[in-house]
Amino acid sequence: MSTKTVYLITGANRGIGYGIAKTIAARPDTIVFAGARDPTVKSLKDLAAAHSNVHPVKFVAADKESNDAAIAEIQKTAGQLDVVIANAGIANHYGPIGTTPVAQYKEHWEVNTLGVIVLFQSAQDLLLSSPTGAPIFALISTAVGSIERFLNATVSPYGSSKAAANFIIKALDAENPKLVSLAIHPGWVATDMGNAGAPSVGMEAAPITVDDSVQGVLSRIDGATKEKSSGKFFNWKRSSAGNYWDIDAEEIPW
Structure with missing residues (x-):
């Protein structure tokens, strides 16, 4: 077993x-398995070249074969798995429910919901045997998936799939006494996904930088415990700046 903390x-x-992988890779005593549909992309090749503790692995959301193979590679290379950060997701459609093709729901639920389930099922044996005694399974979710704090953003395939994924996180906490299972809203971040919705509100880009979001997300994961963190839906950080995208709370209602 490694004395280092092993992340997927x-x-x-x-x-x-990528921001999370890059940040964790720069920390001492970590091993990072960076999952992607194409692990040979330049971003991951460059990251692995800069950090010997980074291992790109093929990962296709909801594809059991690739999930199983990725976990087998982690087992062979590191011998353990301590933290899973389920970040893979899509948000490909904007529009009201009445005109949204059913195929969009199927695609979003496949990636954003079933992807989380398949990932846990593939990883569970290795993850739950983590020598830390308190393995972490963290979902990068979204406030758009909150039912109580409903946001009418006309992205029902995305929002509903994330709401369902949030349920999975809550259920994983209840079913696994040692697992620290949590969901995290990363903010409205200037990524390809985040920027896609900016023009609809007259903005050129989403307002939160990747670096700021990553620091907030990791502040929820680092030191997470069963007692204080598990079964919860965290905001990346509490913000009372008054912008409509700010959430003045540490936690997001389910």
Whole structure:
């Protein structure tokens, strides 16, 4: 067993996932498995060249074969898995429910909801045997998936799939006494996904930088415990600046 903390981050080739992988890679005593549909992309090749503790792995959301193979590679290379950050996700459609093709729901639920389930099922044996005794399974979710704090953003395939994924996180906490299972809203971040919605409100780009979001997300994951963190839906950080995208709370209602 390694004395280092072993992470698996999905969707790590760009955006928030890449930012998380890059930040963790620079820390001492870490091993980072960076999951992506194409692990040979330049961003991950460059990251692995700069950090010998980074291992790109093929990961396709909801594809059991690639999930199982990624976990097998982690087992062979590191011998353990301590933290899974389920970041892979899509938000490909804007429009009201009445005109949204059913195929969009199927695609979003496949990636954003079933992807989380398949990932846990593949990783569970290795993850739950983590020598830390308190393995972490963290979902990068979204406030758009909150039902109580409903936001009419006309992105129902995305929002509903994330709401369902949030339920999975809550259920994983209840079903696994040692697992620290949590969801995190990363803010409205200037990534390809985040920027896509900016023009609809007269903005050129989303207002939160990747670096700021990553620091907030990791502040929720670092030191997370069963007692204080598990079964919760955290805001990346509490903000009372008054912008409509700010959330003045540490936690997001389910």
